[in-house]
Amino acid sequence: MTKTPYKIYLSEEEMPKSWYNLKAVMKELPPPMLHPGTLKPCTIEDLQPVFCDELIEQELNTKDFYIEIPEDIRDFYKMYRPSPLVRAYCLEKLLDTPAEIYYKFEGTNTSGSHKLNSAAAQVYYAKKQGLTSLTTETGAGQWGTALSMACAYYQIDLTVYMVKISSEQKPYRKAVIETYGGKVIPSPSDTTEIGKKILAENPGTGGSLGCAISEAIEVALKSENCRYVLGSVLDHVVLHQTVIGEETKIACEKYGIQPDIMIGCVGGGSNYAGLIAPFFGDKLQGKNNITFIGVEPASCPSLTRGKYAYDFGDTGKTTPLLKMYTLGSGFIPSPNHSGGLRYHGMSGIVSKLYHDGLMEARAVEQSKIFDAATLFARSEGILPAPESSHALRVAIDEALKCKETGEKKTILFGLSGTGYFDLSAYMNYNAGTMTDFIPTDEDLEKSFATLPKVD
């Protein structure tokens, strides 16, 4: 048999033509999204003022196994997809492990991550609906960048509310969004009522994701031709990210690769759910026995230490309620925590899988994440995003276990992005000034107290 290539690229003809709807496969569905006023399941009408029509349909679709990717989105995908499935020969050699390690690398586009997969789709549907502008929030900046690229392509106006401290600390992210024609407004701002209110109360605040979400939603609600879009957590975002898993599955089948373990990092959960989706569906049908592992930061341990409860998506408590693993919307990650994955909650789909014992979760401290990231950069060449390095850390741990036991397992992980715009954390690590932070049980009790009362 011929040696597996370093990088497996599908041809454009082999690229998936449909997304994979996990909810049509799951034996038990995640509980529905609730209206925060009535506590009844959200209807299409509830969501229409905020979200694009077709995205709401996808959000609520529990029946169709496959949902067609429109040709126009497939053409957009061809600009930067298929992404490579890489055999980590150099890492394997360095670790001296009998394990085979593969990673699906989503960082080959300018936004530097998988976020573009959903941005392309969301902007396409907005354009199709005749909308002329979109609003969103961005923290670390990956989502804002991806969305600005898609908005430039489809020629739709974009306003990004960027957490103020983040827009100051990451001028390069801001510059990229502006190069793509997006308008960046540091949040809180005086362009919205909620922003003005917060500024009046805290003139010196650096802002928060919760506040940025509230400002973006307020602007979307004010205009007929504008909607709000979100880059993770929701089911339609998970749906779009299944293009990752589908490509991976086609490549695996083509080269006879049978993963024993599949690993991804989880913040909002869309990248991880997208990677495992079709493999998970197969497992339910007895076609494989893969161990699925989601990895989160020990400083923001939604799955491993959170509660499975209905909660708001934002700290401003304005969104519908989602049943998910959550630390409470009042949870504030330690400021010394690097990179993304700072979200208090989790995708409803991922939460349900975890709750039903269908996947594992691990929490890892950031110093160990950067040990792995550095080792990976030096052997495989790619400088990984801190977020993606969570998956990488556990992949290395599993490969080292194989070295001890002599097992020749096949480990596949999602390398969701690169760290090119987010180097301050590497600078801390290189300088030896990085510290770890794990919330105490008392910290968590306080943030759990912010959970809404839902019967």
Added chain:
Amino acid sequence: MTKTPYKIYLSEEEMPKSWYNLKAVMKELPPPMLHPGTLKPCTIEDLQPVFCDELIEQELNTKDFYIEIPEDIRDFYKMYRPSPLVRAYCLEKLLDTPAEIYYKFEGTNTSGSHKLNSAAAQVYYAKKQGLTSLTTETGAGQWGTALSMACAYYQIDLTVYMVKISSEQKPYRKAVIETYGGKVIPSPSDTTEIGKKILAENPGTGGSLGCAISEAIEVALKSENCRYVLGSVLDHVVLHQTVIGEETKIACEKYGIQPDIMIGCVGGGSNYAGLIAPFFGDKLQGKNNITFIGVEPASCPSLTRGKYAYDFGDTGKTTPLLKMYTLGSGFIPSPNHSGGLRYHGMSGIVSKLYHDGLMEARAVEQSKIFDAATLFARSEGILPAPESSHALRVAIDEALKCKETGEKKTILFGLSGTGYFDLSAYMNYNAGTMTDFIPTDEDLEKSFATLPKVD
């Protein structure tokens, strides 16, 4: 006939196994490198204290058409090559041109440019020779980053003298080099005699490339097991970069693509020469009639306004003399010039081709470069390096000419890298504060006065 894919990736089996030696093809050779003391052609012995043995052999090789790429380097290349040859469907559509536009994209690796092609080779030969450390200089930072990646892979120590002002303005570049284990010393420094001397004379200086080169060479000369390496200009660097052109040619032949025009940016000239090499060889044999165009900044116009003369490679006047198009080693580009391509001279090979009328050259102002870069980013997705956008600018100009004339030309350009670590120029452009600078004839007379007298 099937539609050309958006991105053409060769399989690993199709990747070139040899570099292409332009000098074995050229009807007239570039004049030899001269020893600055004796003004006689440099011998192997002259160069050995500074450069690796095998690289000197390649530098002086004028006979072998093909030089084998060692298997170990080919394995390194497989980590990030083959690079895609992209059909710019979206750009064509936006320009509404009958022309077909293709680009060879070298920015898919973490260093963000073609520089890694030669870094991999140079470090491999250093390791093979039993050396334990290397020194180099870096200005914009692309070469330092690429070299640190190769040194991490082959486990060789690296010291990078980084122009002080650059190391302050680009902390992210420095962080990447350090993550790969390279040691960055802002130049001038107190680690060398020349550095101490310059610091004593100008305590507040921000440094220069010329000074950084001198420091790096001084350190290499002091140790048996250390050598100095350079990222452009020299013939062996051009040789390594021909992997770009060879992959491009294989992809073109596979899909029946016959370029009418091939365009690249020229600073030191290695990326451009590497791209055109095998096509140029074919043209000499009457197999094609491609127009070759090199593009340089109007603010540093070595080819279009320089003299074809023997000159030093560095401002410190310590290197061998090269016959090349040069503005004089005392030329200092305007501080408002963005990005690389700031070199006073040019590859001897490229200079000879231009001198013999075998290629054209154009000089373009930076504001027009960034117009093109922004248009490209918004249509093709990739945020290009300012350097690469010089090629892009002329490709767009040629495509617009085709729109006027109705000609269906095939235009192929080298997109040598991405601008992810170099966003301050984009920030200037977005803010509308970018200005152009073209040296006056008087400016150039002054810098020509720094040319050495060689009979």
